[in-house]
Amino acid sequence: MTTTKTKKPTVVEKKLISLADIVIQAAERSKDPTLQIPIRALSNVAFNEKKGLIEMGSKKQERSFFNVGMAKRFMQTVLVADALSELQRADLTTSLREIYYRTKHTIKDSHENTFDAQDESDPVIEDLEVSLAALREELHVSAENRGSIVGPVIFGDDGDRVDCSKLGKGGYSVPSIVEPEYLEIRRCTADFVLLVEKGTQWNRLSEDKFWRRYNCILLTGNGQPPRGVRRLACRLHEEHRLPVYVLVDNDPWGYYIYSVIKQGSINLAFESERMAIPKAKFVGLSSADPENYELPRNVGIKLNDKDIARAKELLNYQWFKKPTWQAEIKRMLASGLKYELDALANKDFQFLTKKYLPKKLQERDWLD
Template sequence: MTTTKTKKTTPVEKKLIGLADIVIQSAERSKDPTFQIPIRALSNVSFNERKGLIEMGSKKQERSFFNVGMAKRFMQTVLVADALSELQRADLTTSLREIYYRTKHTIKDSHENTFDAQDESDPVIEDLEVSLATLREELHVSAENRGSIVGPVIFGDDGDRVDCSKLGKGGYSVPSIVEPEYLEIRRCTADFLLLVEKGTQWNRLSEDKFWRRYNCILLTGNGQPPRGVRRLACRLHEEHRLPVYVLVDNDPWGYYIYSVVKQGSINLAFESQRMAIPKAKFVGLSSADPERYELPRNVGIKLNEKDIARAKELLNYQWFQKPAWQAEIKRMLASGLKYELDALANKDFQYLTKKYLPRKLKEKDWLD
């Protein structure tokens, strides 16, 4: 009931302790202890057309202890809550993987582990984020740093001044937590922000000093952008009014990355508000580009069954219902081919920097 008097209990910690109270009260009444956890799936998200965001619905799933299918999950949830509250008390920030190791042990008198792999503990943390309505940052949990930024922007990170225009071609590694308390945007003179799916193409643009010539910020998440990258893009967009352009491969996964940046993801629909950039634009690679830029057919890759199935799923998503998008996806399906950004090198090593992007930006050839 009482914590150490020396430190104030944080609101997050109070929420975590609330879980223990559920268990205690249910036990008192001989009831099955049950947590209500919002469902993170397509069935529980809706597209808010006015805001241009994917929002989470109100559907919840019950996680009960005395149900063979859920008992282990329930136990894991309580263990993770305990580890998180420990972080709160010690005021430490840690990684998902460390949480996994902290909570992993063999259950007494058995050969069973509390967690067998990290992919068991990660969703539990997400569950807690959602059900306690807290941000991961508030839980003091960070993901691995993934993503780089380069361009005319100056950050303050733990008191250090980080000028991203003076970091060579490597740029600044985007931390996983970029909330104002952790990362301060001191100055930003860029005109727009280009979010590149692939690290290799980001390297190309950075090496060619594309950002200098077009006065922009180059950002990559090395694939599906992690939260830090998305949140940072969102902050730059909101705080410095930077238009955001997204450059991805021409395949269903590229489309989806764009949609996540723009409207938010299904899994993290509860964070859309903080992360989505409804005004983001899709610059390429479009399924119309091979023809327009005269890419030979032989640099395309045949769509496999998974690609086709995924593309058909996208066609059904509410946020892909604009006619231009329907046409875009259908064109790809009709051609039967997908193209990587790297394929542009077929024409010239610097084709992306020197020809493709300048022409795109000049012609304002993008999708909304």
């Protein structure tokens, strides 16, 4: 562990220093210092059908200093690079927010701040990740811990043994960085991973000890799962050959969460390889479920304009082109309703644990 820690930063730090070299060399030749930053947008991603992954294309944007529109961004990029290299030297890990505060100051002889809000520094860090091909973990930047895990798995975290089957109903809080050098999977006897969108439903399943009965790992990301949760699911899938099932709300955002887990996201397409689980399955809530499970119409919510627009966008994504998925989304649009997982409580408080999931898993009623 310690060996990798001292070795890796040097590589990353060299990459960060290369930024300063770009500036110095351009200045020597009276050229405009310019950084090449891969574009993180739909226009620069492609769906690799063979691998089942969203991959980043080769399109790059130039960020030059002597361009009024980009000057500030350029300056911010160099500042963040400086802060990141400081982290490398001190061998510390920090949060996005702390990077923001570290780099924020008022520019000399003016009343302008280098950064006005965190949403200016966050994308700069992502830019650096992509353009330096360094992972966020390698840059020693972590996000807030968001996500919980419970089930028959034992981790080694900073030398501590964490047995997730002995952590009550609260479970283990998934760290932001779950690379092997930070988090070790010591033992795993589970049969599958169930990734739940919402913390409330994860609580229900945990309280009902669903994982014990079905010998599975329960994972949640409280909404769009953060990188740590995705990476952990991916590791469990790859290292322990566990199938991953995804349980989300029946709305366009739920579909998209599933697709991010399965194929990777547009914004972080460069990390798909590490994060995506192309074999993940969608167990629910499907637009066919209300009928199959006799959910009354009155527990549905009318799709609003945004939902409809988003659903139509999904229909056009290459990775939703499978006929089953087209039918799934079109069925939702036709019904004009969306359903939350919580709506299952309309039948019974334990309907999810006792009826819905057992039936789904037994019937292998899922979408790929």
